[in-house]
Amino acid sequence: MDFGIEKILKISELSEQTGLSAHTLRYYEKHGLINASNRSEAGYRFYNDSDLRRVQFVKTARNTGFSLADIGQLLSIRVDKRSHSCQDVTDITQKKLLEVSAKLTELQSMQQTLELLLESCCGGPENATHCSIMEALDAGLLRDDNKEARIIK
Amino acid sequence: MDFGIEKILKISELSEQTGLSAHTLRYYEKHGLINASNRSEAGYRFYNDSDLRRVQFVKTARNTGFSLADIGQLLSIRVDKRSHSCQDVTDITQKKLLEVSAKLTELQSMQQTLELLLESCCGGPENATHCSIMEALDAGLLRDDNKEARIIK
DNA sequence: TATAACCTTAGAGCCAACTCTAAGGTCAAT
DNA sequence: ATTGACCTTAGAGTTGGCTCTAAGGTTATA
Ligand SMILES: [Zn+2]
Ligand SMILES: [Zn+2]
Ligand SMILES: [Zn+2]
Ligand SMILES: [Zn+2]
Numbered sequence: 001m002d003f004g005i006e007k008i009l010k011i012s013e014l015s016e017q018t019g020l021s022a023h024t025l026r027y028y029e030k031h032g033l034i035n036a037s038n039r040s041e042a043g044y045r046f047y048n049d050s051d052l053r054r055v056q057f058v059k060t061a062r063n064t065g066f067s068l069a070d071i072g073q074l075l076s077i078r079v080d081k082r083s084h085s086c087q088d089v090t091d092i093t094q095k096k097l098l099e100v101s102a103k104l105t106e107l108q109s110m111q112q113t114l115e116l117l118l119e120s121c122c123g124g125p126e127n128a129t130h131c132s133i134m135e136a137l138d139a140g141l142l143r144d145d146n147k148e149a150r151i152i153k
Numbered sequence: 154m155d156f157g158i159e160k161i162l163k164i165s166e167l168s169e170q171t172g173l174s175a176h177t178l179r180y181y182e183k184h185g186l187i188n189a190s191n192r193s194e195a196g197y198r199f200y201n202d203s204d205l206r207r208v209q210f211v212k213t214a215r216n217t218g219f220s221l222a223d224i225g226q227l228l229s230i231r232v233d234k235r236s237h238s239c240q241d242v243t244d245i246t247q248k249k250l251l252e253v254s255a256k257l258t259e260l261q262s263m264q265q266t267l268e269l270l271l272e273s274c275c276g277g278p279e280n281a282t283h284c285s286i287m288e289a290l291d292a293g294l295l296r297d298d299n300k301e302a303r304i305i306k
Numbered sequence: 307t308a309t310a311a312c313c314t315t316a317g318a319g320c321c322a323a324c325t326c327t328a329a330g331g332t333c334a335a336t
Numbered sequence: 337a338t339t340g341a342c343c344t345t346a347g348a349g350t351t352g353g354c355t356c357t358a359a360g361g362t363t364a365t366a
Contacts, residue, residue, distance in 0.1 A: 012312070022313090023355060031353095042362055044313055053291070060293045064270075065263035068353070074290065081281040089286045090276035097267040104260045107253055110218035114250040117217075123243035128234040133242045137227065138206070140213045165342070175343090176325060184323095195332055197343055221323070 009047040011036075018055050025055070033058055033071060054078075065100055066092075113142050161191075162200040171208050178208070186211055186224060207231075219249055266295050 011022045018025075028034045034055050036045035047055070057078065061071045070092055077084040120132040128134055136142060164175045171178075181187045187208050189198035200208070210231065214224045223245055230237040273285040281287055289295060 010313080021355080024353085026315095027354060040313090040362090042313075043315095044362080056293050057290050060290050060295050064266050064290070064295050065260075074287075077281055078287060078291075081284065081287065084281045085278045086275050086281055086284050086286075087278055089281055089284050090271060090274050093267055093270050093274070093286060097264065097271065100260055100264050100267060104257065104264060107218075107257045107260065111250065111253050111257060113217050114246055114253060117246050118243060118250065121243050121246075122239050125238045125240055128230055128237045128239055128242055131234065131239050131242050133239075133246060134227075134231060134234065137210050137213050137217070138231075140209050142213055142217050163343080174325080177323085179345095180324065193332090193343095195343075196345095197332080 006049050007052075008038075009052065011045050011047070014047045014052065014055065017052060018059055020055070020059060028055075028058060028068075031068060031072075033068060033075060064096075066096055070096060117142075159202050162205065164189075164198050164200070167200045167205065167208065170205060171212055173208070173212060181208075181211060181221075184221060184225075186221060186228060217249075218253055219245075223249060270295075 009017065011025055014020075014025060015022045020028075025034065029036070035051065036047050037051055038046040038048070040046060054075070057075070058071055061074055062068075066074065073092055074089070077088055117133045117136060120136065162170065164178055167173075167178060168175045173181075178187065182189070188204065189200050190204055191199040191201070193199060207228070210228070211224055214227055215221075219227065226245055227242070230241055270286045270289060273289065
């Protein structure tokens with residue numbers, strides 16, 4: 001067990017520890033994600049170790065791609081793990097993975113199109129009257145939302 | 154040469170032709186991307202073939218991932234190709250490719266992290282007291298914005 | 307005691323690209 | 337003449353996640 005003396009942090013110190021701005025910390029609090037378990041008489045927020053760990057959890061989840069709404073759900077599991085199952089956790093994670101994968105597919109298609117466009121154009125200083133990129137955009141033969149990426153050579 | 158009779162479209166017809174809503178077409182017009190070259194006496198927008206082609210250009214560019222600001226630039230090249238170079242076009246395209254690639258890298262990192270998380274969790278109905286996903290998020294050892302994705306087994 | 311550096315709150319602003327509403331005018335068909 | 341489907345405009349609302357401002361109160365240091 002760690003019986004080290006608990007460090008109490010003010011918001012700017014928590015900000016420093018976590019890399020999240022004080023504004024963002026207050027914003028997260030307003031949205032029910034985090035809290036300062038104590039306040040000074042003057043109303044200053046005081047964060048203890050447990051508060052800090054919760055904020056770090058939020059930050060890690062955020063970096064992993066979860067939305068604040070997702071994180072709200074993950075946090076409610078976190079505070080009462082006994083009432084939730086691994087499946088509850090994987091449901092959230094799986095949903096996020098599907099979102100990310102979908103976006104990835106879309107971006108990969110865009111990337112491919114942009115690469116093809118760049119390959120087709122000389123990129124030189126002569127005027128753009130016969131620029132193949134402009135022609136391709138004019139022809140409308142590039143990827144459509146539903147269809148596969150395709151470009152006519 | 155195509156001497157077919159020019160089809161004049163009202164906004165709902167242009168909407169049908171392009172798949173863009175009338176709202177969106179007006180929005181694009183307000184932002185200087187497109188225009189109706191004629192209006193009826195009552196003020197109804199009338200689009201000719203040239204207008205239609207321009208709208209289709211915008212739509213194609215949009216599908217390719219260009220922002221409306223990018224498209225504004227592409228359009229000003231399009232109306233005066235002689236005053237612009239292929240390099241002007243590739244500059245815009247290259248910039249967009251870099252943006253897309255950056256986002257792609259980020260999403261791939263998220264995808265990998267999420268996949269690792271899912272692999273590590275049983276996803277079963279027992280309670281989450283020892284859920285490895287929760288532990289990983291708590292440990293804060295997942296991908297950080299700058300660092301490579303990593304997760305402790 | 308004064309100055310600076312903190313802290314508080316409610317609420318506004320920002321970003322992109324729509325999306326929709328309100329209040330009204332137009333047009334074709336019945 | 338009256339539906340009802342269209343059209344017009346200015347402007348507000350949506351999304352998510354901040355980011356910042358204003359106006360004021362507190363605390364540490366010189
Ligand atoms: Zn060229
Ligand atoms: Zn070119
Ligand atoms: Zn499990
Ligand atoms: Zn689990």
